[in-house]
Amino acid sequence: MSHALTAKLNPQQAAAVELPAEHALILAGAGSGKTSVLTTRIAWLLSTGQISPSGLLAVTFTNKSAKEMLSRITAMLPLNPRGLWVGTFHGLCNRMLRLHHRDAGLPEAFAILDQSEQLGAIKRVLKFLGLDDDKYPPRAVQNYINGHKENGRRAGDVDAFDDYSRQLRLAYEEYEKQCNREGVADFSELLLRCYELLSHKPEIRQHYQQRFAHVLVDEFQDTNRLQYAWLKLLAGNNSAIFAVGDDDQSIYAFRGANVGNMVDFQTDFAVKHVIRLEQNYRSHGNILDAANAVISHNTQRLGKELWTQASAGEPIRVFEGASDFEEAQFIVEEAQTLIRDGMASSEIAILYRSNAQSRIIEHALFSAGVPYRVYGGLRFFERQEIKHALAYLRLIANPSDDNAFLRVVNFPTRGIGLKSVEAIVDRARLEGCSLWQAACAGASGRGAAALAKFVHMIEAMRNQADGLAMTDIVTMMLDLSGLLTHYQNDKEGEERVANLEELINAAATFISEDENNLIAFLSHASLEAGDHQAGAHEDALQLMTVHAAKGLEFHAVFLSGLEEGLFPHENSANDRLGLEEERRLMYVAITRARQRLYLSLAQSRMLHGQTRYGVASRFLDEIPQELLKYLNRGYAPSSYSSAAYVPPVASPKKTTPEHGLSIGMKVEHPKFGIGIVTDHEGGATGNVQVNFAQFGSKWLAVAYAKLKPV
DNA sequence: TCAAAACTGATTTTT
DNA sequence: TCAGTTTTGA
Numbered sequence: 001m002s003h004a005l006t007a008k009l010n011p012q013q014a015a016a017v018e019l020p021a022e023h024a025l026i027l028a029g030a031g032s033g034k035t036s037v038l039t040t041r042i043a044w045l046l047s048t049g050q051i052s053p054s055g056l057l058a059v060t061f062t063n064k065s066a067k068e069m070l071s072r073i074t075a076m077l078p079l080n081p082r083g084l085w086v087g088t089f090h091g092l093c094n095r096m097l098r099l100h101h102r103d104a105g106l107p108e109a110f111a112i113l114d115q116s117e118q119l120g121a122i123k124r125v126l127k128f129l130g131l132d133d134d135k136y137p138p139r140a141v142q143n144y145i146n147g148h149k150e151n152g153r154r155a156g157d158v159d160a161f162d163d164y165s166r167q168l169r170l171a172y173e174e175y176e177k178q179c180n181r182e183g184v185a186d187f188s189e190l191l192l193r194c195y196e197l198l199s200h201k202p203e204i205r206q207h208y209q210q211r212f213a214h215v216l217v218d219e220f221q222d223t224n225r226l227q228y229a230w231l232k233l234l235a236g237n238n239s240a241i242f243a244v245g246d247d248d249q250s251i252y253a254f255r256g257a258n259v260g261n262m263v264d265f266q267t268d269f270a271v272k273h274v275i276r277l278e279q280n281y282r283s284h285g286n287i288l289d290a291a292n293a294v295i296s297h298n299t300q301r302l303g304k305e306l307w308t309q310a311s312a313g314e315p316i317r318v319f320e321g322a323s324d325f326e327e328a329q330f331i332v333e334e335a336q337t338l339i340r341d342g343m344a345s346s347e348i349a350i351l352y353r354s355n356a357q358s359r360i361i362e363h364a365l366f367s368a369g370v371p372y373r374v375y376g377g378l379r380f381f382e383r384q385e386i387k388h389a390l391a392y393l394r395l396i397a398n399p400s401d402d403n404a405f406l407r408v409v410n411f412p413t414r415g416i417g418l419k420s421v422e423a424i425v426d427r428a429r430l431e432g433c434s435l436w437q438a439a440c441a442g443a444s445g446r447g448a449a450a451l452a453k454f455v456h457m458i459e460a461m462r463n464q465a466d467g468l469a470m471t472d473i474v475t476m477m478l479d480l481s482g483l484l485t486h487y488q489n490d491k492e493g494e495e496r497v498a499n500l501e502e503l504i505n506a507a508a509t510f511i512s513e514d515e516n517n518l519i520a521f522l523s524h525a526s527l528e529a530g531d532h533q534a535g536a537h538e539d540a541l542q543l544m545t546v547h548a549a550k551g552l553e554f555h556a557v558f559l560s561g562l563e564e565g566l567f568p569h570e571n572s573a574n575d576r577l578g579l580e581e582e583r584r585l586m587y588v589a590i591t592r593a594r595q596r597l598y599l600s601l602a603q604s605r606m607l608h609g610q611t612r613y614g615v616a617s618r619f620l621d622e623i624p625q626e627l628l629k630y631l632n633r634g635y636a637p638s639s640y641s642s643a644a645y646v647p648p649v650a651s652p653k654k655t656t657p658e659h660g661l662s663i664g665m666k667v668e669h670p671k672f673g674i675g676i677v678t679d680h681e682g683g684a685t686g687n688v689q690v691n692f693a694q695f696g697s698k699w700l701a702v703a704y705a706k707l708k709p710v
Numbered sequence: 711t712c713a714a715a716a717c718t719g720a721t722t723t724t725t
Numbered sequence: 726t727c728a729g730t731t732t733t734g735a
Contacts, residue, residue, distance in 0.1 A: 062724060090725045114725080187725045222724095255723060354721050359726090376723090413711075527725060547722050569721050585722080608720060609726040 005044050005076070009036070016275045017041045019242070021050065021213065024273035025220075025266060026244040029306045030291070030591035031282030031553065035065070038218055038244050039072040046077055051213050057085040057234065058216040059092055063528045065218060065551070066091065085212070089227050090187055091527055093194035097185075098523070100204060104197045107183040109398040109519050112526035116382075117403055118142060118186040124402075125175045128429070131167060145172050149188035150224045150256045152195065182402045182434065191226050198233040209236025220245030220265070224256040232268065241269060247302045248295050251547060251585050253577070262302065280306040280591075282553050284313025287597050290623045291590040297622050298580045306591075315629035316597045318620070324357075324561075324605040328364035330631075331558045331600060335541060336370060338556055338596075345371065347555040349542040351589055353567040356607070357560060358543055365541065375544035380506075380530030385487060385496040389503055390525055392477045395458050396465045397518050400434035409439075409454060412486035416454060420447030457481070470507040470521055478504075546589045557593035562601040563614030564691065586619045599628075613676045615693045667707040669700070674710065 006014040013033055016026050017040045028034035042058060045051050060066045066088055070081045085092060094112065097104050113121060122145070123138045148158055155173035160166040179185065185193060198205045215235050217223070220243040223231070235241050243265060250259040265271060280288055288306045295301070319334075321327035335348050350361055350372075358374055365372045380386060388411055394404040409424075410416040428438035439455050442448065461480050465473045478484040484500055487493035510521050542554065546567075561567055567586070572578035590597060599620065604613050620628075665677045667690060675692035690700060690707070700707070 088725065112725090115723090190725080252723075254721085356720075356726090417711080529725080545722065566721095571721060581722095606726070 005040055005047065009033070009040065010279055012275055012277050012279070013037050013040075016277070017044050019273050019275075021240045022273060023241045023265075023269040023271045024243070024275065025262065025271050026242070026275050026277060027302060027304055028244050028246055028277040029280060029304050030246065030249060030588070031280040032277035032306070033281060034244055034246075034277065035068065035072070035218075037277065038216060038242075039069055039076070041242060042069075042073055042214075042216065043076040045214055046079070053079055053083050054085075055211060056214040056216065057092065057212045058218070059087065059089055059231075060218040061088060061222055063088055063091070069218070088527070089230070090190050093190040093230070094523055094527060096194050096197065096208075097190065098519075100197055100201075103201050103204060104193050105180075106185065106193065107398065109183070111184045111394050111398060111401050111404070112190065112523060113179075113184050113186040113403065114382075114526055114529070115142075115187070120406075121178060121182075121184070121186075121403055122171070122175060124406075125171055125178055129167075129171060129174055131171060135164075136167065136171065141168065141171050144168050145175060146186075146188045147256065148172065149192045150226045152192065152226050152229055154192075178402075182400055183398055184401060184403065188226070191230060195226060195230045195233065198230070205233060206236070208234055209239060212239055214240055214242065216242045216244075218244055221247050221250040221259050221262060222252050222257045223261050225258055225261075228258070228261045228264070235269075241265070246304075247300075248298075248304065248584055249550065249588050251550065251581060251588060253581050259300075276304055278304055278306055280308045282594055283308065283591060284310050284595055286312050286314065286316055286627045287590060287593050290316055290597070290627050291587050293624055293627075294583060294590065294619055294622045295587040298583055299576075300580055314596060316599060316623070316627050317631050318628050319598065319600045319631045320616070321600065321602045322604065324360050324602040325364075327560060327600050327602040328361045331361060331560060331598070332364045332368045332370060334598065335556075335558070336368065339370075343555055344539060345541050346539050348558070349544065349549060349552070349554040349556070349592060350558045350560060351544060351546050351549050351592065352560050353546060353569060353585070354561075355545060357566075360606070361543065361560065370541060371539070372541040372543055373538065375542070375548045380499070380502070381525045382529055383496075383499055385483070385499055386503055389474070389478065389481075389483055389500060390522065392458075392461065392481050392483070393473070393518065393522060395436070396461050396473070396477065397522060399436040399458065399462070402428075402435045405435045405439075408481070409435075412482050414454060414482075415450040416447050420451060423447075424451075465518065470510060470518065471504055473518060474504050474507045546585050549592050550588050553592055553594055555594050556596040556598070557589070558598045558600065559589050560600045561605070562599050562617040562620055563605070564617055564693065565612070565614055566605075567617055567619065583619065583622075613691065615674075615676055615691055618693070666710050668710045669708075670706055677707075 006017050009017060013036065016024070016037050026034070026037060028037065038058070042056060045056065046053060058069060060069060066086060070084065070086050073079065073084070073086070074081055085095075087095070097106060097110075098108075101108050101110065119138055119142055122141050126133065126136055126138060126141065148154075155169055155176055158169050158172065160169045179189065198208065212234060215231060217231065222245075231241065243262075245262060247259050247262055250257060253259065266274070283291075285308055288308055292305055319327070319330050321330055331350060335350070338348060339345055352358060352361070355376065362372065362374065381390070388408055391404040391407040394401045395408070399405075406421070409421060424435055424438045427441065428435050431438060436458075439451055442452065457480055461477055464476055464480075468476065478500055484497065487496040487500065490496070507521060510524060546559075564573070568579055568582035572582050601616055601620075602614065604611050606612075666674065667677055668674055669690065669692065672690070672692040675690040677690055
């Protein structure tokens with residue numbers, strides 16, 4: 001049996017799959033068959049009878065990979081996926097919290113706040129505390145709260161040393177109180193609550209520790225401190241943790257991921273088995289050589305080098321456009337050629353560092369009539385009309401959900417204006433009750449009748465929902481709330497009506513795969529915001545950020561905007577950790593390509609309404625030149641000297657003929673080397689801004705800088 | 711209550 | 726530049 005499972009694996013992969021029940025770290029390079037190893041390991045453990053399906057827990061970051069894992073396992077073994085504890089960190093924590101909601105101190109129907117709902121809740125807290133929006137931006141407070149939660153700290157555990165930090169802590173404290181009062185949990189709360197549940201309740205902890213003999217973790221390099229601490233609690237003396245990850249693909253430090261967990265894991269658990277998967281099954285040799293060369297410039301590595309049996313393949317093509325427009329033009333024409341030669345459009349990806357870059361490429365694609373698809377837009381459950389509908393459903397499940405109450409109390413408009421709402425808020429605060437309770441107590445003044453009608457309507461929904469099937473609840477809610485009518489009467493509401501109907505479908509399919517349960521449906525809606533865009537699988541060019549491309553692969557990849565300041569991004573290029581993360585991002589980008597890789601850059605680019613003049617990315621220099629083929633002019637890295645580089649016509653207002661410098665001009669500085677003039681102020685006696693290849697952007701005094709045009 | 715006007719700020723993002 | 730938000734005014 002085991003032989004059949006591992007027959008298709010290479011020796012390292014097979015060794016990983018058949019490791020004894022002890023802690024193990026699998027360093028799996030890009031394209032090395034990581035998911036295969038993880039799922040085959042699970043199948044092997046089950047089919048050799050070492051564990052029963054209930055004895056393992058496998059955790060991932062995204063619903064997509066959780067689903068992928070489940071479907072691969074069930075393809076290998078006849079299993080009921082429902083009984084398996086395979087899911088995302090948040091999904092599994094939610095599952096545990098629902099089972100033990102009493103011990104966790106949560107109401108049975110606790111709602112899950114997504115990012116934007118959390119922000120709304122924080123805004124309310126700040127308003128209540130009378131904290132100034134300018135001094136305490138809600139976004140910053142949100143980061144502050146989530147940051148502390150992700151390090152396992154409650155408001156009471158946070159240090160405050162001055163007035164400002166004391167106010168922040170107060171906001172955190174008040175936010176905690178508000179969430180508890182309303183019976184809601186944000187994303188990081190799911191993890192923290194679950195962590196606290198396991199640490200405070202020994203019986204529960206021991207139950208799960210004994211139950212889960214094998215804990216398997218995917219994308220281990222992306223775990224944050226709290227997730228690691230949770231794993232540590234979950235794994236008892238008899239459990240084995242099987243962690244798979246790639247430190248070179250750690251690109252989420254900015255949102256709390258801690259690569260250090262990989263090193264800590266080895267020491268904390270005295271890991272005996274470290275296996276490297278270095279054989280790559282995805283890319284041609286030149287592409288891998290480029291990736292290896294780039295990543296070797298990082299110092300903080302566990303060490304790994306990809307190799308392949310495939311041939312070197314084609315050289316990596318480099319194109320330098322005079323402008324972002326020209327760059328986009330090139331990409332589109334080249335992609336059309338590939339398609340004409342028989343490559344499927346969906347096998348071609350155009351990647352960029354930041355979303356703002358997609359516009360001009362989209363424009364060029366649109367003009368050329370090439371179908372494309374951009375990842376990263378609004379998702380189904382994030383749409384306005386769906387949010388409204390879900391808010392009604394949440395009031396049915398739990399009327400003290402103030403977020404939901406505020407969202408729909410006057411939507412569709414029913415004459416409960418700002419004043420009436422404020423009166424309810426004041427009253428609730430005074431009585432220490434929920435908005436719903438305050439509303440039930442009735443209002444005085446003009447809004448009273450309208451409010452009574454609203455209360456009556458919600459009560460009717462709650463009464464009718466009892467015992468109904470999920471689809472019928474949704475239909476009834478859409479009818480009673482007037483949401484559907486409202487959008488039907490809106491001349492631009494066609495798509496929204498269609499989406500609401502799609503929500504009914506979602507409820508229907510949900511029933512078939514889970515129990516008929518409003519609470520479960522609402523959790524599902526919060527934890528799985530749905531596909532990134534409609535038409536996900538049509539044959540179209542794929543446009544996305546490098547981050548979004550992680551885990552995907554394509555026949556041909558265009559990596560655009562390889563300029564200093566963009567990639568590496570200027571906000572990250574200044575400290576070493578930031579730069580190393582940018583470099584890992586570059587590594588991820590390169591390793592997406594199977595056969596063909598294009599690297600492109602633009603000498604000038606429109607950014608924030610201004611033309612910026614860039615210098616080639618240092619990452620281009622880090623690729624061995626023999627792997628590259630320059631497609632146009634005599635481009636040479638970080639030096640435009642060999643080419644007839646004609647600076648784009650500078651606007652007359654911005655030229656400074658006195659010293660012969662102009663925007664877009666290439667200059668040399670005795671200390672900083674080669675750079676491009678990007679801005680100036682104050683004429684001949686003033687300053688110029690120069691973007692240097694090695695030292696980044698600097699302001700220099702024209703009179704002293706000794707800038708020589710090159 | 712709504713629409714126009716003014717203002718702001720701008721990597722990367724899943725759950 | 727441009728989209729998203731907040732303020733203003735009818």
